[in-house]
Amino acid sequence: MKIAVYCEKMREDGLALIGKARAMAPKSRVIALCEEQDEAVLSCGADELAYLGLVLDDCAQACRVAEVLKTLGPDIALFPATVRGRFISAWAAAKLQTGLTADCTALSITEDGILKQTRPAYGSNLTADILCRERRPQMASVRPGVFPVPASTKRVEDRAFSDLSGLAAPSLLELLAHTPVEGGASLSSARVVVAGGKGVGGAEGFALLRVLAELLGGAVGATRSAVDAGYISYAHQVGQTGVTVRPELYIAFGISGMIQHTVGMSAARTVVAVNTDKNAPIFRSADYGIVAPWRETALYMLQFIKERKGLI
Numbered sequence: 240m241k242i243a244v245y246c247e248k249m250r251e252d253g254l255a256l257i258g259k260a261r262a263m264a265p266k267s268r269v270i271a272l273c274e275e276q277d278e279a280v281l282s283c284g285a286d287e288l289a290y291l292g293l294v295l296d297d298c299a300q301a302c303r304v305a306e307v308l309k310t311l312g313p314d315i316a317l318f319p320a321t322v323r324g325r326f327i328s329a330w331a332a333a334k335l336q337t338g339l340t341a342d343c344t345a346l347s348i349t350e351d352g353i354l355k356q357t358r359p360a361y362g363s364n365l366t367a368d369i370l371c372r373e374r375r376p377q378m379a380s381v382r383p384g385v386f387p388v389p390a391s392t393k394r395v396e397d398r399a400f401s402d403l404s405g406l407a408a409p410s411l412l413e414l415l416a417h418t419p420v421e422g423g424a425s426l427s428s429a430r431v432v433v434a435g436g437k438g439v440g441g442a443e444g445f446a447l448l449r450v451l452a453e454l455l456g457g458a459v460g461a462t463r464s465a466v467d468a469g470y471i472s473y474a475h476q477v478g479q480t481g482v483t484v485r486p487e488l489y490i491a492f493g494i495s496g497m498i499q500h501t502v503g504m505s506a507a508r509t510v511v512a513v514n515t516d517k518n519a520p521i522f523r524s525a526d527y528g529i530v531a532p533w534r535e536t537a538l539y540m541l542q543f544i545k546e547r548k549g550l551i
């Protein structure tokens with residue numbers, strides 16, 4: 240079996256997919272289609288690095304990816320479900336006239352060797368298992384953070400390398416303007432997540448959490464209730480219908496701890512929960528529980544960290 244994995248520049252999601260491809264089909268040949276020449280893909284388990292380079296016009300890049308997949312003929316092609324990964328996978332699947340399951344949260348191989356693609360369905364009230372029996376490749380994009388980045392183990396010297404960066408790129412987009420998005424660490428790859436729930440009480444509460452997150456070099460997360468209440472944008476939502484995170488440290492302020500939230504943060508190494516209700520379910524997911532109002536606790540943490548860093 241041949242599995243192609245699309246690896247974006249400066250993102251670890253592709254490495255996690257290489258690890259998953261190796262784990263679910265140990266005898267397969269894993270080919271990394273890379274935007275940069277990064278040996279990490281080989282040491283993480285890919286057998287071959289096909290260097291594509293990066294054309295910023297996503298339409299053009301997707302046409303190139305479709306061409307490469309047609310030539311390589313993999314059984315399976317996996318993409319991270321990032322903004323670019325979603326676009327390129329959908330465009331390439333249409334070009335190749337095959338199916339695509341977007342935003343998968345689990346993958347496995349059936350007994351008859353078909354890729355089982357699992358994703359939330361019907362407003363996330365169900366999960367659906369999807370098989371692509373007829374067309375090839377079987378294509379899926381996978382939600383970032385769902386699979387861990389594997390430890391690098393393989394020796395890389397004898398791995399194959401091909402340079403496909405010279406492939407023609409039909410230009411279909413015209414760049415009119417460039418507006419950078421708001422800064423801060425990416426939520427799905429952040430080592431520290433400072434998250435708030437409905438108990439944080441409003442947008443100004445999240446402004447304080449943002450200061451704490453910046454001080455810790457981390458990102459701000461939120462519950463769906465906080466997002467629905469307009470305290471913060473959806474991009475920050477952690478959980479079943481949001482982002483999956485796996486930070487070293489997750490601090491939960493004013494979060495009750497419903498399962499739809501905790502599935503998105505259960506891979507965090509250390510969880511600290513702050514809640515005024517000592518019976519809040521979040522304490523069952525926490526390594527350290529603080530029964531106290533969130534604001535006073537956050538201000539205390541800020542003061543403590545600033546003192547430790549010599550900032551005051």
Ligand SMILES: Cc1cc2nc3c(=O)[nH]c(=O)nc-3n(C[C@H](O)[C@H](O)[C@H](O)COP(=O)(O)OP(=O)(O)OC[C@H]3O[C@@H](n4cnc5c(N)ncnc54)[C@H](O)[C@@H]3O)c2cc1C
Pocket residue numbers: 362363364435436437438439461462463464465476477478479480481492493494495496497498499500503513514515516519531532533534
């Ligand atoms: C299909 C479906 C998908 C969903 N997907 C998601 C998802 O992706 N992510 C998600 O988060 N949720 C999701 N939900 C919603 C989820 O079920 C919960 O409703 C939500 O997580 C609760 O958010 P919360 O903890 O902020 O709010 P609440 O449940 O209202 O909890 C607020 C908490 O704040 C505490 N509190 C109040 N004041 C203070 C204070 N001053 N200091 C400290 N603590 C205080 C309270 O004791 C309480 O525990 C989904 C639900 C459904 C049905």
